[in-house]
Amino acid sequence: MKMVCGIAEGARRGRAVDVVSSQMDSEPQPWARPSAGPPPGPVPRVPDEDDQPGPGGPAHTEGRSTDRPTHTPRGARNGDHQGRPGALPPAPGRLSVVLGRVARSVAVPVTAAVLLVVVSWQVAVEGPLLGVDRSVRRAVRTAHRDVPDALLDRLGHFLSDLGGGVPAVPVLLLAGALAAWRGRRAGAGRWWLPLPVAALASVLIPLLVVPAKSAFARPGPLGEPLTAGQWGWYPSGHTATAAISYGVAALLLARVAGPRAARGLAAGAVLLSLGVGAGLVWSDFHWLLDVVASGCLAVLVLWPLARWLLGPGAGGGQASGSSLR
Numbered sequence: 486m487k488m489v490c491g492i493a494e495g496a497r498r499g500r501a502v503d504v505v506s507s508q509m510d511s512e513p514q515p516w517a518r519p520s521a522g523p524p525p526g527p528v529p530r531v532p533d534e535d536d537q538p539g540p541g542g543p544a545h546t547e548g549r550s551t552d553r554p555t556h557t558p559r560g561a562r563n564g565d566h567q568g569r570p571g572a573l574p575p576a577p578g579r580l581s582v583v584l585g586r587v588a589r590s591v592a593v594p595v596t597a598a599v600l601l602v603v604v605s606w607q608v609a610v611e612g613p614l615l616g617v618d619r620s621v622r623r624a625v626r627t628a629h630r631d632v633p634d635a636l637l638d639r640l641g642h643f644l645s646d647l648g649g650g651v652p653a654v655p656v657l658l659l660a661g662a663l664a665a666w667r668g669r670r671a672g673a674g675r676w677w678l679p680l681p682v683a684a685l686a687s688v689l690i691p692l693l694v695v696p697a698k699s700a701f702a703r704p705g706p707l708g709e710p711l712t713a714g715q716w717g718w719y720p721s722g723h724t725a726t727a728a729i730s731y732g733v734a735a736l737l738l739a740r741v742a743g744p745r746a747a748r749g750l751a752a753g754a755v756l757l758s759l760g761v762g763a764g765l766v767w768s769d770f771h772w773l774l775d776v777v778a779s780g781c782l783a784v785l786v787l788w789p790l791a792r793w794l795l796g797p798g799a800g801g802g803q804a805s806g807s808s809l810r
Contacts, residue, residue: 594788601781604774608701608719620774622706627769637767644764647757648723653730654687660734667741679737682794686733686786693782694722706769720778721762721771728758728783734795736787758783 585595607614647653663685668676674772698716705718735754762776 501662537612583661597781597784597788601778601785604778605701605719608703608774608778609765614772615772618706620772621766621773622769629753641764641767644760645723645768645770648721648727648761648765650726653726654690657683657687657730657734660737664737664741667713671741673741678794680742682737682790683733686729688787690722690726690729691711694720694725694788696777703772703775706772716772719775720780720782721765721775723765724758724762724776724779725782727761728754729781729786730785731757734792736791740794 495802523688604614606612661679664679666676668679693714698718699718702711702717703719704711709715731754734745738750742750758780762780765771765772765776
């Protein structure tokens with residue numbers, strides 16, 4: 486009985502407390518002066534150990550639409566140095582950097598030497614590789630019949646003429662003089678070096694090509710026998726003259742030019758050489774392997790010359806050692 490009375494008394498007291506609380510809530514409260522604490526808003530997130538920047542770059546959550554850390558390996562990867570392959574985001578000029586590294590690789594002259602030896606051996610023994618020449622010539626003659634355009638024929642002759650002693654050798658000598666003049670104005674060490682290099686390159690071309698032509702004595706695409714005063718068609722003298730002359734000219738000017746201008750000079754020399762070779766094959770002046778052999782010969786001349794002229798210790802002009810990198 487006492488227990489029942491206690492429970493009833495507790496219930497009455499609880500209802501009384503609820504009534505008082507509701508009355509207090511309905512009464513107006515006095516105005517409270519705002520505190521000097523931080524303004525209302527979301528509580529700033531305290532970074533933890535996972536959000537700290539690594540040794541190679543900022544935190545991997547930077548630049549994301551949310552401050553939540555990423556869970557992918559790519560998101561946590563730091564970017565490489567700008568301007569080098571692997572940079573995040575890829576830096577402008579990445580392709581040129583890769584091509585520059587390939588061009589400086591020792592595999593380039595080794596490949597050219599092996600290809601030159603194989604082609605020369607096949608020409609000497611009239612091996613099966615010469616079937617490539619005949620197939621390409623048939624394809625070119627078919628293209629002539631399908632596209633009877635005199636403009637293409639004139640273009641082929643024009644490109645072929647660019648590989649002659651004139652204008653290739655004068656361009657080489659002029660480039661050497663211009664590079665020496667600019668190097669002297671810039672106060673570069675050994676500013677005079679382009680002059681003897683250009684002169685020696687112009688003399689080196691016939692010394693490499695003429696003995697090889699006489700040794701192989703290969704007939705041309707027309708099949709006419711060689712006369713007493715002819716040297717032969719292998720390797721192509723026009724291709725070698727164009728590739729070496731324009732290539733050396735580009736290297737000499739690259740010593741006194743900026744990196745972008747040097748890359749443009751290199752691209753121009755390559756395009757001119759390819760144009761001369763294509764014009765010779767299109768005009769039926771040379772077999773394809775004649776052109777390929779001269780291109781390999783030019784690589785064997787230009788690659789060590791580029792390492793010497795544009796290497797770290799070249800002591801050239803404004804862009805020495807860095808123009809073609």
